[in-house]
Amino acid sequence: MAYIGPKPPDKILQTTDIADDAVTGAKLNTDIISAQTELASTPAATDELLVSDAGTIKRVDFSLLASGASDFFFATKSSGQSISNNSSTKVTFDGEDYDTGSDFGSNKYTAPSDGKYFFFTKLLCDCTSGETVKIFFHKNGSAFVEHRNTTHGSNRRTFSMSAVLDLSATDYVEVFKFHDGGSARDVDGDSNRSTYFMGYKIA
Numbered sequence: 001m002a003y004i005g006p007k008p009p010d011k012i013l014q015t016t017d018i019a020d021d022a023v024t025g026a027k028l029n030t031d032i033i034s035a036q037t038e039l040a041s042t043p044a045a046t047d048e049l050l051v052s053d054a055g056t057i058k059r060v061d062f063s064l065l066a067s068g069a070s071d072f073f074f075a076t077k078s079s080g081q082s083i084s085n086n087s088s089t090k091v092t093f094d095g096e097d098y099d100t101g102s103d104f105g106s107n108k109y110t111a112p113s114d115g116k117y118f119f120f121t122k123l124l125c126d127c128t129s130g131e132t133v134k135i136f137f138h139k140n141g142s143a144f145v146e147h148r149n150t151t152h153g154s155n156r157r158t159f160s161m162s163a164v165l166d167l168s169a170t171d172y173v174e175v176f177k178f179h180d181g182g183s184a185r186d187v188d189g190d191s192n193r194s195t196y197f198m199g200y201k202i203a
Contacts, residue, residue, distance in 0.1 A: 071112060072200040073104040077189030083125075088136065088143070088178040091123065091187055093197055108174045109199055111167040119199035121175045122160040124188040127151040131181035135161050138174045151181075156188065164202065173199070 039047075043062040051060050075093035083089045092107045103110050111117060119137060127133065129151060137145040147161035165173065175197050179185050189195050 071101045071103060071117075072098055072198075073100070073109060074098045074198040075104050075107075075109075075196060076193050077187070077195040078191065079189045080186040081189065082184045082186055083177050083179060084184050085182055086178075086180050088134070088176050090138075091121075091175040091177055091195070091197070093175075093195075094189075097193075108172045109197075110172040111169055111201075113169050113201075114167070115201050116164055116166050116203040117173075117199055118162065118164050118202050119173060119197075120160065120162040121197045122158060122195060123175075123177060124156060124158050124194035125177070125179070126186040126188065127157050127179070128154045128181040128185070131179050131185075133157075133159055134178040135159050136176040136178070137161070137163055137165070138176055139165060139167075140171055141174075143176070144173075158194075 043049075045062060047062045048059045049062060050057055052058075074097040076095040076097060077091070077093050078095055081089075081092055090107060093104075096104060101112050103112050109119075121135065121137075123135060125133060131151050133149050133151060135147045136143045144165065145161070145163040147159065149159060151157060167173070177187055187195055
């Protein structure tokens, strides 16, 4: 007997209800965003996170969110350095207690990214009475921040200064010293860290 009626479908779609707890993380591929893959250490600078930018999901490098503590350095001086009279001379630092971002080298700190950075330096200096001593932070080769003092008595004195600098990536900062004591004077260095240069990113 011939079939009369609509043509039957080529395939019959069957549906199956899946229990709420049937799909588990173990059944998902590792490229699915889930809690199955753990990052058990601090993310690398190029690791990416997902953020909602006014409702639009975007990727962002961890380096843009990380705190400035990742860029901390502490450079030291182990021996004396002669500073000529009436000459602004770069202070050298031959040791490092910390340099977490590997950004300090050749006696200067190079900013790894745009931001605001805190710097502090302490210099133990050989002085004569009545001389003017200046300490500078140089930015990109030019004096940017200055500390000035007039000495009283011939002795060793500690000079220190700090500043917050707004830097762009690849900007660099150095420490310079000037004096007018009439002859060359030393900036001391020793194992007690009497002279050092330190800094870190704050924002």
